[in-house]
């Protein structure tokens with residue numbers, strides 16, 4: 001809460017002197033008369049100097065211009081009421097207030113598609129959460145790098161190539177549809193046909209030895225996949241800074257293994273390298289046939305990233321089913337002394353169908369994202385056939401993003417297109433609609449709102465509620481940033497849109513006889529537009545101009 005930074009610093013100072021280091025944090029007050037609450041003193045109720053602390057706090061809060069009134073309860077909850085007039089003079093500085101004190105370089109590893117497989121429903125949450133966190137961290141002032149981290153190496157690719165060779169498929173004329181059919185066939189064959197398995201393993205070995213003939217085939221397949229992945233990402237409005245993949249770090253692995261062994265961090269056990277870190281289950285670094293594991297590649301990827309950029313913090317936006325993998329990765333990075341950078345697995349739950357089963361096509365495959373996008377866009381067309389294609393696309397993406405991000409990322413949710421495209425309820429359509437309404441109101445008024453100051457005495461209940469809703473921006477922004485949880489901002493955008501609609505529906509604003517009331521409402525609508533646009537930016541949604 002940087003708008004109140006001075007206040008917080010001063011309070012922390014007092015606490016630091018009396019009870020050692022302690023930090024003050026603001027919460028939303030549960031008393032509707034107030035905006036924020038500080039509850040750091042509650043646990044100090046019985047402290048021998050609590051009366052002194054209380055009086056120092058009172059004095060400091062009294063001197064803070066942004067605070068209109070406050071109370072300290074019997075149990076030492078402190079409730080604060082923000083001065084609306086002072087707030088309204090600084091509301092446009094919100095982008096400055098949300099900057100962190102110590103910016104870092106943050107790498108976000110998300111998307112994670114694999115060669116030969118289309119982007120499907122299983123990738124949606126990683127893409128949405130990743131893009132949203134990318135925006136949130138950037139707005140907070142961090143420098144952010146996104147890496148799609150392609151699964152473009154190893155056994156699955158060797159299986160595809162072997163299948164193509166065995167079935168004498170003309171690789172020069174292969175397209176993405178062929179490739180997507182080949183992948184499941186090849187992995188089936190690998191499991192049941194020993195001869196095929198041997199051939200695939202030999203190909204995998206050749207791949208790892210950088211055999212030029214097989215590399216040429218690999219390159220060809222990778223290009224076909226990337227082209228199709230990029231088409232889907234374009235439709236869904238995603239872009240990445242880095243298109244690195246598993247193949248980019250393969251050459252670093254032998255040296256990494258050698259070094260870990262000489263440092264006594266790993267040992268050979270039946271041909272496999274195992275981490276010497278005591279843990280249950282044991283952490284396998286390579287397989288007994290010497291081949292590399294998912295973990296081997298992820299370890300080398302960290303080394304590669306640190307070599308190329310100075311990265312302070314890495315976020316892996318990956319399905320919670322990979323919890324064990326990331327737990328092992330992060331433990332190993334620590335144990336292997338790869339550095340003191342931060343690593344976090346940002347896990348998420350699954351998208352289910354109406355019966356609560358993982359969302360699939362009728363044939364039982366994971367639904368392709370491009371098809372999900374097309375169905376959503378068709379549904380929106382059904383509801384409103386007048387929309388131009390650009391707006392339709394933005395709305396389809398709003399639906400796919402908002403319906404996803406409004407759910408706490410750890411919770412599974414049911415994909416329900418009818419519900420998600422509804423104009424009422426907590427939907428992407430609803431928040432876009434409130435935004436468009438506000439824009440329309442301002443455009444229809446021919447009044448230059450930038451010159452208007454609020455007339456505080458003439459604010460009514462619905463105006464005040466909306467303004468006091470906007471005061472919470474920094475709070476929710478920090479909550480999302482600190483916990484890597486975009487849903488706080490999706491909920492908050494819905495809350496503000498609701499408050500705007502209440503104000504808007506109360507009366508016909510442009511026809512109001514009293515000029516100060518009308519101007520107040522236009523000015524507040526202008527605030528709302530910028531807050532709503534900023535929240536959409538945080539969520540990775542583009543606001544539409546008309547609906």
Ligand code: ARG
Nearest residue numbers: 109112113114149151298318
């Ligand atoms: N390609 C992986 C998969 O399909 C996801 C990659 C996630 N990122 C990572 N660094 N492991 O499961």
